[in-house]
Amino acid sequence: MxxxxxxGSPLRRVWDGSLIFPNxxxxxxxxxxxxxxxxxxxYYVLWILFAVEVVLLAAAFIKVPRRNQVFLVxxxxxxxxxxxxxxxxxxxxxxxxxxxxxxxxxVEIQESHQAPFFLFGAIQHNGTLSYLLAAFLFDVxxxxxxxxxxxxxxxFVLALYLLARILERxxxxxxxxxLVLVQFVFxxxxxxxxxxLRAGPYLELIFFILAGIWLFERAGESRTALAxxxxxxxxxxxxxxxxxxxxAPYLAARVWLAGGWESRLKILPPLAAGGLAGLWHVIYYxxxxxxxxxYGNWFPxxxxxxxxxxxGTLSIFLRRLGKQTWETFHNLFDFEFRYGLEFFARELKGPxxxxxxxxxxxxxxxxxxxxxxxxxxxxxxxxxxxxxxDLSDWPYFFALLLLPGILAKQAVFLQRPFLEPRHNLDLxxxxxxxxxxxxxxxxxxxxxxxxxxxxxGLVLAVLAAPSYLGYLRMVRLKQxxxxxxxxxxxxxxxxxxATDFIITYPLWWLSGRxxxxxxxxxxxxxxxxxxxxxxxxxxxxLDRKAYLFFQRRYYRGSRHRNVTxxxxxxxxxxxxxxxxxxxxxxxxxxxIIVPDAAAKAAPSSERND
Numbered sequence: 215m216x217x218x219x220x221x222g223s224p225l226r227r228v229w230d231g232s233l234i235f236p237n238x239x240x241x242x243x244x245x246x247x248x249x250x251x252x253x254x255x256x257y258y259v260l261w262i263l264f265a266v267e268v269v270l271l272a273a274a275f276i277k278v279p280r281r282n283q284v285f286l287v288x289x290x291x292x293x294x295x296x297x298x299x300x301x302x303x304x305x306x307x308x309x310x311x312x313x314x315x316x317x318x319x320x321v322e323i324q325e326s327h328q329a330p331f332f333l334f335g336a337i338q339h340n341g342t343l344s345y346l347l348a349a350f351l352f353d354v355x356x357x358x359x360x361x362x363x364x365x366x367x368x369x370f371v372l373a374l375y376l377l378a379r380i381l382e383r384x385x386x387x388x389x390x391x392x393l394v395l396v397q398f399v400f401x402x403x404x405x406x407x408x409x410x411l412r413a414g415p416y417l418e419l420i421f422f423i424l425a426g427i428w429l430f431e432r433a434g435e436s437r438t439a440l441a442x443x444x445x446x447x448x449x450x451x452x453x454x455x456x457x458x459x460x461x462a463p464y465l466a467a468r469v470w471l472a473g474g475w476e477s478r479l480k481i482l483p484p485l486a487a488g489g490l491a492g493l494w495h496v497i498y499y500x501x502x503x504x505x506x507x508x509y510g511n512w513f514p515x516x517x518x519x520x521x522x523x524x525x526g527t528l529s530i531f532l533r534r535l536g537k538q539t540w541e542t543f544h545n546l547f548d549f550e551f552r553y554g555l556e557f558f559a560r561e562l563k564g565p566x567x568x569x570x571x572x573x574x575x576x577x578x579x580x581x582x583x584x585x586x587x588x589x590x591x592x593x594x595x596x597x598x599x600x601x602x603x604d605l606s607d608w609p610y611f612f613a614l615l616l617l618p619g620i621l622a623k624q625a626v627f628l629q630r631p632f633l634e635p636r637h638n639l640d641l642x643x644x645x646x647x648x649x650x651x652x653x654x655x656x657x658x659x660x661x662x663x664x665x666x667x668x669x670x671g672l673v674l675a676v677l678a679a680p681s682y683l684g685y686l687r688m689v690r691l692k693q694x695x696x697x698x699x700x701x702x703x704x705x706x707x708x709x710x711x712a713t714d715f716i717i718t719y720p721l722w723w724l725s726g727r728x729x730x731x732x733x734x735x736x737x738x739x740x741x742x743x744x745x746x747x748x749x750x751x752x753x754x755x756l757d758r759k760a761y762l763f764f765q766r767r768y769y770r771g772s773r774h775r776n777v778t779x780x781x782x783x784x785x786x787x788x789x790x791x792x793x794x795x796x797x798x799x800x801x802x803x804x805x806i807i808v809p810d811a812a813a814k815a816a817p818s819s820e821r822n823d
Contacts (some may be wrong), residue, residue: 234270235442236430237263242449245343246371246495248329251699257327264350270371273681285391287376292395293371297409299686304360305696306689306726311733312413313717317362322346324357342415342453344369359723360814369421371766377422380431381650384606388636389653391666398649400577400677403546403635403642407521410683411550412636415453420639422450423460430468440481441488445820448492457624459640463615467608470702538633539706544578546635546642548682554684557769574680581645587615616640698801699762703729706799706813708806710759712751714778717762730754735761757794757809760786782807 241263248256275283299564300307308314323330323346330345348365353663355361357379378394398404406412428444450457465485472478551574555562558656562570592610599607620641635642653670658663700719708729715733722731733739734753742749751759763782764770770778785807790794799806 228614230549233275235425236445237267237270239442239445241267242343242445243491245330245346245630246412246452248346248555249495250498252329254327256329256577257323261350261353264347282379282607285378285395286371288395289375289378289397292397293367293408296397296399296405297367300409300689301360301363302775303689303693304358304363305720306693307363307409307411308359308720308723309411309688310716311719311740313410314360314409314470314723316345316413317348317359318427318719318723319345320362342418344415354571363409366417367408369417373417373421373424376428377419377646380424381609381757383431384609385561385650386654386657388662388664388667389657390650392664393646393649393653396671398565398646399582399682401642401676402548402550402678403638403647404646405678405681405685406550406635412634415637417619417634418449419453420456422453423457424462426461427464430464437484439506440484443489443492444485446494448489452492452496456639458639459616459619460643462715463612464608464614467611467617468605469569470607471603471605471611481601482498482608486758509595513650527597535621538744539621542624542633543582543639544643545633545805547581548574549635551681551684553769554681556689558684558687559769560767561777572685573677576676577680581649584652585645585648588651589617590646591651602663609647610651613644613651616644616647622646633754692720695801695803699804699806700725700803702799702801702806703760704806706760708760708808708813710751710754710812711762712759713762714738714764716764719743735763735781737774749755752799756788756792758812760812761807761811763805764805765800765803765805 241260244256244260244263248260275286283692308317319330322328325412330342331483333627344366348362350364351361371376374394376396378434382390392530403412407417418781423446426443426446429439429446432441433439447457450461463470469478469481472481550572555567555571563756571608581661592614595610596603596607603611620638623640653667657667699717703725710730712732712734713721715738718731718733721729725731730747732744732748734748736752764778766775782805789807793802794809796807796809799808
């Protein structure tokens, strides 16, 4: 029989997983130093620490109780089963340039071994840790968008596992694990996170918040664990300041429920130390990094609270607030689905459309009822236990504290793009917690087993059909369209292309960055990204580059469509004025205008001399 390792030995700590979070914190600290000092050997140091982290995770998996091993394996299988149809079209998952730019960030880091400063000076924005980790995976598996998405999916599974292990300590484990195994797939915004369908570091933000909560829950009297918990929470704020909308309610609940003032004061020093360690880079960034040049009104912040002095204006404001909050709520469930209805309007008609709309509406209204019920259960529990509240009540306290923050944010940020799901993680967490509260109450009241929850899980999965099928249709279309465009460009010998921002960077990524392409046409232009590429393409003579436009059959907003028409007509007039012969290539949803000098061979398409 193998002799057990002595308590506290290094090998014992590797085996039991207690080094996982300290090593992750070390990675984050060196990452921040990498950003500031830009010392290339840090890339290799971080690579080694990342490999160590993988080993630590594997060792911890072997050590955990069999029940948790089975749960994690089931979670991985469920995630793979749900995602597989979309993963078979990996290029199609690059829905817009936003997605491609994130993957390009990882490529640049991998090739240059430089600090992940977002797009290397294209904008003054700090790169996030996930891009660096993706670069490491590119070193091993090669550069592909599939690798990038699978890395994201792995983080998603770990985040769900952490969420389940955190909540099952205070709520019904059967209810928690059932909802996590379904992966809340009926909430469109959650599925967005799983496959990076909406670009941005939002899943990374959630992961570090959950890591902080996990450590808080297990810290006990350990000052080290408390400091690490605060570090991860502060690091989440570094990733995105909106993380405060989740961290502040949790910390308030956790500190308040810590006991008497002596207990609360005891945990404040390690919290302050850990928080400062996580935030020092934010302080450095504010104090020493020049503010970025602004291009237009991107991410505006404005309040509508200015004039609510009379009952009339207050009434108007409250109605607008209610409408905006409801729109934000249902966007979490059908933001992409409603876009898909417009995009595929010609193909999606009749009973099939009606069924999908009905399922989507059911998910929205059911979830609204669940949130109301969750708030009622929360208030009831806190009132009943008001004289004996303890740390086990923090999920309810946390959910209740989310409400004023959500309403305050809605009152201040009543403008796009804050209606988008990715900017409303606080509301998303309120919905998630409400589902767990309600299902836990039902499990307790009816003494339900996991087998009896299978029909409910199936129903919730069916409610995901509208968004899921829309995504599947879209990624297949994108996969085919990108291949068609790139093959057409290759067949015609086109080396330089001007087009719209929406499609610029997917084409650049998929061409292996051999195509000189820039968003010089608009109507959507993002001056933040690769300005030197736009300057290069703009400098190419008019007759030496091709032009790609979206056609009417590609659904866009009315403004985008109308400006595209104007830009196309202006281009054709300029070509005619300069007597530049050209031909047009009709690709159904796109049109490529090719001056003769821009191609080495004329295709079999309409010619205009």
